[in-house]
Amino acid sequence: MPLPRYKQINTDVTPYYHCISRCVRQSYLCGRDSRTGINYEHRRKWIQDRLHKLSQAFAIDLCAYAVMHNHIHVVLHIAKGRADGWTMDEVLLRWRMFYKCPPLVQRYLENFDSVTAEEREELKSLSAIYRERLQSISWFMRMLNEYIARKANKEDECKGYFWERRFRSQAILDEKALASVMAYVDLNPIRAKIAKTLNNSHYTSIQYRLNAKRSNKVPKFLMPFDDSKKKLTESLPFAFSDYLQLITDTLNAERNGSTYKMPNLPNKLLNKLGMTKENWHLVTSNFETLFTGPVGCPEMMENFARCCQRACRPNVSNAQKYLS
Template identity: 70%
Template sequence: MDMPLPRYKQINVDVTSYYHCVSRCVRQSYLCGRDARTGIDYEHRRKWIQDRLHKLSQAFAIDLCAYAVMHNHIHVVLHIAKGKADRWSMDEVLLRWRHFYKCPPVVRHYLDGDYGDDLLPDTLHQLQQLAALYRSRLQSISWFMRMLNEYIARRANKEDNCKGYFWERRFRSQAILDEKALASVMAYVDLNPIRAKIAKSLESSKYTSIQYRLNAKRVNKTPKFLMPFKSQVNSKTKNVIPFELEDYITLLRNPLQTNKERPLATLPRLPSLVFERFGITRQNWQIVTSNFESLFTGPVGCPNAMTNFAKSCGRNCRPNVNNAIKYLS
């Protein structure tokens, strides 16, 4: 059995800010939906996950690009907003952290105003050290996933009146290295419920980012808890998904139309303008968005990007580079 790679070989913000993360329940436990063995319905837990994701995205310097809550696992596509947390004041960092954890007495007294104007140098130094620690955690994917999974595990175990692991100990993460890979993995995540036959359309895919986006679009709003597309904000906004929302929706609907209307072999050879803009054929898009996890087990992008990421992380191999050459070049 292969040993899992350490996080520093999976996450490198200097190379890419985008990551696909997956957490699975142990023992095939049900996160949500109706358990066929026991008949117990856990559907309400999907809302727990969505609410927690939204809350974490507001507090962390990490943006939600896409998510899907499935029966016994969850997918998220995250963007680390590099430098954002460094601009927060000490007070803002401490307040953000207090949303989730009971802070040490020195922090609680400070935020409650108990010290007034008589803040001693030693106390200030202690506060600054704690703020530096919390600041680093609030821009860490590992801490984001930890605070998601721990909360859900505790709540589910309490409801089930049991103890022990709810999730596999480690979440899986994939570095997403370029725009084509980002569009592909987001589509793979957003289409997950339809592939699993627990939803029939994008609009009916409950507890997914695409349903949330479409509901907001219907009332001419930008989703509050999701990273916007570049077409949704002004040019001064730094952190945006680097393609158009309408193009993305078109790309999502294509696999659905293909499956419903005609087999893959009869697709026209020339891609539409949307596919041309993304530099991918209609056929390759269909394959990648249907089989992303089986095609790619590690970092995903064009071969050159995969090579650069491997070197930067001290890795000697580029897993699935042949699939990248075949489908994403």
């Protein structure tokens, strides 16, 4: 029986989560279906555009994503407290980007002076509900999957489920797990042989970051990496140059058939993470196989289980072996 979401997500322990949604049909979500010959490649753009739009409205940052043939990966960061700084008007406007609001909200947004004191209290209650939803992973994934399912069903002229009923989520509990899951997501299309290089890995966060880097721009819709020059309050806890060097060396080593002979990195990111090259390769190649639930060092996994009132701690032995 699936665990309730409150036992899978706890922002008091960690703000990072890896989410996966899989298509329930035999046909492809994206790409060319070898069985029917129909090309669904354009749907990848639907998903990327939707992810970017959601990241603009929600108090949730996109760390990494990859749109595969029959599933998608996203690594999300819940910016706890960010939504508390939004005004009521800002919350209502953000929610209206996706849903047709009640007539009272529509009237208020068209003319701020058109509501009574009682109606303003009702607006405050609605904005409190919307504020909570705009920092919820469940609502983020719902608004992603529901939108894509409706478009795909309309295109296919059919009804019914497009995705599996529930998306899968994994709590990411420390820097080792975060770097590993991002590398797993960024390298997934290449390992699945739907792309050959990071630069031509279309509709992925790593390609989006590389395109922005070539244009000397900050990736608009993605959470930035730690850059000492910019002093950002919220950023991924390592430098992009170090991370890019690490996944590039990982990819090159795999292609050369010398996984364990990765060159010494000048940024020493693996040393910072405290992982061996062997463990790094095993975890980033088999992330979903090794870990079916929360991911991090054994101590963090035990703390997460305790805070979420979970009786079991799956894959603690793998965490002890590869991440301790």
